[in-house]
Amino acid sequence: MSSDAALAALTKPGNVRFFTNLPLVENFERAGGVIRHESSGHWIFYRPDGRRILATDPDGNALHECEWKETAPGSVRLARARIRLDWGQWVGILPEGLVNETTFDLSRKPGWQNLRADDLRQMAAQALQLPLEEIRFFYNDDDLGIAPNGTASIRHKKDAFYVLDDGTFEHARFTACMGAMHWHAIDFLPVVELFQSLLPGTGSAAFELIRGLYDDQQEGRAQPTPLRYRGIPTYPSEAAYRLFGSFFIPQAPQGQDPFALFMEPSRSHEVIWLPAPDPPRRYFDEARGLCVTVKGETVLKATHAQDPTGLSFVQPRRDRPAPAGHALYVTDKHLCLDDAGQVQRVPIAPRWGAVKESEGSTQASSPSWRHLFDPAPPQVSPQEAFSCVLLYPPDDTEISELATQPFVADHLEDLTTNEPRWEAAAKQAARVLIDGFDASINACILLERPRQYLVLYDRPAYAQRHAQMLWNRLAEHPQHHWLEQIKMVRREEGRNQLAEQSFDMIYLWLSFGVEASAEALEEASGKVARFLAPAGLGFISGPRALESWLVKQRLHVFASQPVESLPTFKMHKSILPKATLHPGLTLCFVRRG
DSSP states (O other): OOOHHHHHHHHSTTSOOOGGGHHHHHTTTTTTOEEEEOTTSOEEEEOTTSOEEEEEOTTOOEEEEEEEEEEETTEEEEEEEEEEOTTSOEEEEEEEEEEEEEEEEOTTSTTGGGOOHHHHHHHHHHHHTOOHHHHHHHOOGGGEEEOTTSEEEEEEEEEEEEEETTSSGGGEEEEEEEEOOOTTSOOSEEOEESGGGSOTTHHHHHHHHHHHHHHHHHTTOSSOOOBOEEOSSOOOOHHHHHHHHHHEEEEOGGGOOHHHHHTSTTTGGGSEEEEOSSOOEEEEETTTTEEEEEETTEEEEEEETTOTTOOEEEOOBTTBOOGGGEEEEEETTEEEEEETTEEEEEEOOGGGOOOOOOSOSOOOOOOOGGGGBSSSOOOOOHHHHHTOOOOOOSSSSBOOHHHHHHHHHHHHHHHHHHOHHHHHHHHTOSEEEEESOGGGTGGGOOOSSOOEEEEEESOHHHHHHHHHHHHHHHHTTTOGGGGGGEEEEEHHHHHHHHTTOOEEEEEEEOOTTGGGOHHHHHHHHHHHHHHEEEEEEEEEEEOTTHHHHHHHTTOEEEEEEEGGGSHHHHHHHHHSTTOBOOTTOEEEEEEOO
């Protein structure tokens, strides 16, 4: 072993958990393992064949672990990977961990017996309006087949992300997926689906792994392999562009603007990405529970594992403040972590390398997102705050109540912002009640003008996350003074605030199981009748029987829709075809008067 520090990093408890890696760790030198000590101080450990198994920071704190398998003589593929997030949680990546299969009958198509894999690719390209090259890139001959009876099958393989509660795959929980990477020879940048289900920091930690493996594969090459953003389809966004741009440099043909080109879904793939000379590097300070990310001489962010806000501190941009006002500055050889004026100073560690001071050391004063809560913000543990995402089962297990809410709320947001008739009705509302939509509060709040909102919630971690998101939305205008008209109140404490009030618009979510209680349905429909103002508009989600109870309250139910028929849920099923909702869930559109 080249150094005691390397041995300590390799054998540190919890760093290596994959069973197949343990024998190599026990006899690393004898087995021909290789160590690379980077100029930043980070350690990389390799199998004798040059495949990395572990990367750590200079102090031996694990960043990621890889497990490899031989799929054929001389062919080695990534079996699994674990990536460590800034706040200590582990996330797993399982190559081709999600496989969706579609079948259809070609037996009535003349000449179907002569169809081949490329014919199926051509059909898919026409149906998806994508170039044949893109279809061929993602679908091998093994993924396409026609049975003797004329049944055609198409298998779409995706890499799956999992929450690893104990740091291993033993109790893994599915969270998101992305285009199946060629991990042994990285040649494109992937599209991530269900990205809102990713735990905070997953994207940057995953790209740390991608960039690391990419660099390993570029050893000895005269020119680096150019990468393109590819998927079926692509979903370009400013966030994706910034993430890619941290690790790779975008180049557009003929002097075009790379960002503008990237944001066109049909042309995103025209942007070429080449390796940045100074990708982000992470340093863990376990004594302080802190993780610091540095790029070049700039500190990008700092994450405190015990921060009950569930947020990282980041440097404000010139055009907008730090998210939720959680700002980071470098001044006088210290990191200044500023949370709404409460500043913690952390000495700059020499192992981070040369770090330059921030151009500014303050951000504009504005009301904190905490001011949304009445009378005070809820108490949320750090684990709850960082883990506050919605998870969806990849099989036919019924989707949880919280995870179901976005299908309804996002559909209503589309109606009230994109459909003229609904948009006009929503604009007239001056007072709005949001009751029970804890996982979708933001989708129910329109910000084209100030209005009074009363939000009743039960789940503090989700309410806190949405308060932070709302603060960020208002920061873009900036219109933080609108916060004064929005109140978020625990449901049990908000009953008194409902007395003697009426609302021009009501969003009401009835909990699963109320279909078994006539008393609960009567109470809920009575609440709508009592608090909905004359000519007011209500969006009520509940069981199929809900409509008749609303009618009994002399409310006009002018439309109702099964939630399974909503475009938002159909989009979800295009990613997870087996997705299953709670039976009978219905969205009712109600007017009073």
